Amino acid sequence: MRWRAGRIAAVAVTAACVLSIVSCSSDDTSSSGGSAAEESGTKATGEPIKVGLFNPSKGPATQGGVTTGTNAALDYINNQIGGIGGRPIEVVDCGIDQTAPESTISCANQFVQAGVVAAIDGYDTESAAAMPILSSANIPMVGQIPFNTATGAQADGRVYFGPPPAAFLVGFMQSLKAANKNSLTLANADLPQAHQVFDGLLVPLGQQLGIAVDAVYYPPTGPNFTALASTLAEGNPAAAGLMTSPNDNTCTNLAQSLKSVKYQGTVFLAACTEFIDTMGSQAVGAQSYSPVWQPPAVDSAPEPAKTNLQTAQKYIDNQGGTAGFYAYGTFATLVDFAVTLTDAGVSDFTGPNVLTALKAVTDYQSFLGPKLNCGKATTPNCTTEMLLFEVTGDKKTEPVSGGFITPNPQVLSLIPGAA
Structure with a gap:
């Protein structure tokens, strides 16, 4: 179908018309x-x-x-x-x-x-x-x-x-490569699932895309964000941050700590959004991913x-x-x-x-x-497209590529269920 x-x-x-006092015409039935x-x-x-x-x-x-x-x-x-x-x-x-x-x-x-x-x-x-x-x-x-x-x-x-999760990894690294950025250090909670993602996905995908990838693990409860930020910033990688996060508060604390240790590269903060409001103009330049459009990017949608x-x-x-x-x-x-x-x-x-x-x-x-498009025999996912947002102003983001990024299908095919 x-x-x-x-x-x-x-x-x-039509829902917006009901919820507001704006008058809306009901003549247009072209999409009904x-x-x-x-x-x-x-x-x-x-x-x-x-x-x-x-x-x-x-x-x-x-x-x-x-x-x-x-x-x-x-x-x-x-x-x-x-x-x-x-x-x-x-x-x-x-x-x-x-x-x-x-x-x-x-x-x-x-x-x-x-x-x-x-x-x-x-x-x-x-x-x-x-x-x-x-x-x-x-x-x-x-x-x-x-x-x-x-x-x-x-x-x-x-x-x-x-x-699939691999699409965010590939899409982000494709964007880094296009910007001539060839090194990436990402942190995640020290849990078995995180090691599977980083060791099994992140490193080999980085090799395929020509990006040197390092992983840093932190205790899932009570991480020292200043110490974590300092570790991430060691060697001045082109990009650093979080690929996944237990909550928005972790993203905000790490972003603020990366600023405090004077890290100058691209700050990447997984799927978080609250740091955009909390940090305001200090968040400019940071990036995050999403499968769907988010309010800070409404003007670009x-x-x-x-x-x-x-x-x-x-x-x-x-x-x-x-x-x-x-x-x-x-x-x-x-x-x-x-x-x-x-x-x-x-x-x-x-x-x-x-x-x-x-x-x-x-x-x-x-x-x-x-x-x-769902129902493929090789994947449960209905798309591989993802959005990569960059903070461009006070509480405002824009998609890095102008819209959805399509990750390289040959690279995705290396990951079971990703293509």
Whole structure:
């Protein structure tokens, strides 16, 4: 099946009209597909469709934006765009500790008992622990990015709307190479998954792209940011920072420490966004990645992403919780989940039927990201495209390449599940 690029724009524009006092015309029906998801102010009714959520809300590596994004998305989906085919989504929210795989296993069993039709991966670094349980129950895993490399290495029983983790590594290093920067030192928490990413992905990808890569590890609890910044700055690498981060606070503290030790290279801060607000003009020149458009770059976003981003921001702001990368990524994941299933005309909501519909998505303009093509035999990801943002002014970012970066497919093919 094929999706019209203007479809999501129509949803967001009509929602914006309802939420504001601006007068909007209803004459333009050129992008209408006739589904309930296009009717602004349509409240979902009937029996809820249960979806599980692996929510990293416990332990030392919490991501509060997942909760904010989920609640905001449910408000938008269930009260504005008619849910999924007219029925509301009900999220079975299960808190996980990303340092304890047993918590992910416990949540997977809870989802089986609750009879969910899909499980949303809230950026769980231990998601692989859930896959045997979900697979045996025919419950698909759905997310934005598989933070666990084992989960991302296979395509069966899972769909991810964003790119694989390797795409961010390759895209960032391609950008460095284009700027004639040939050295990179990145830090990450001293956890097994981090060693897998750095030792198994980062070093060989750097070799393929001609970039000297070094890794620095810090204790996951209570890192000394000044000492870490000094270690990163040793040898004056062309770029230094974080490829992944347990939270935005880690990014902000490290960025401030890199400034304090007079590091002059490119500061790279994973998927963080709060440092942009906190540091203001001092953040200029720093870079971060994302699978979707983020508010600091709204002026650079094309339609329909610009209108959709403004809509997402309204609903996320209404929650009053943690915003940032994880909030917008989760919001976009749930909206794309609802819209694609509505357009597919799914009426019998079972795990296999949901998975079949998502795997059939073709040329679909996602809510805040690129066009998606799912269902490849070699990867669970619907795209490899990623955004690399650079802070260009006080609380403002722009995409480094002007838009989405397509990582080198030959390099990605070296990583299981990445291409």
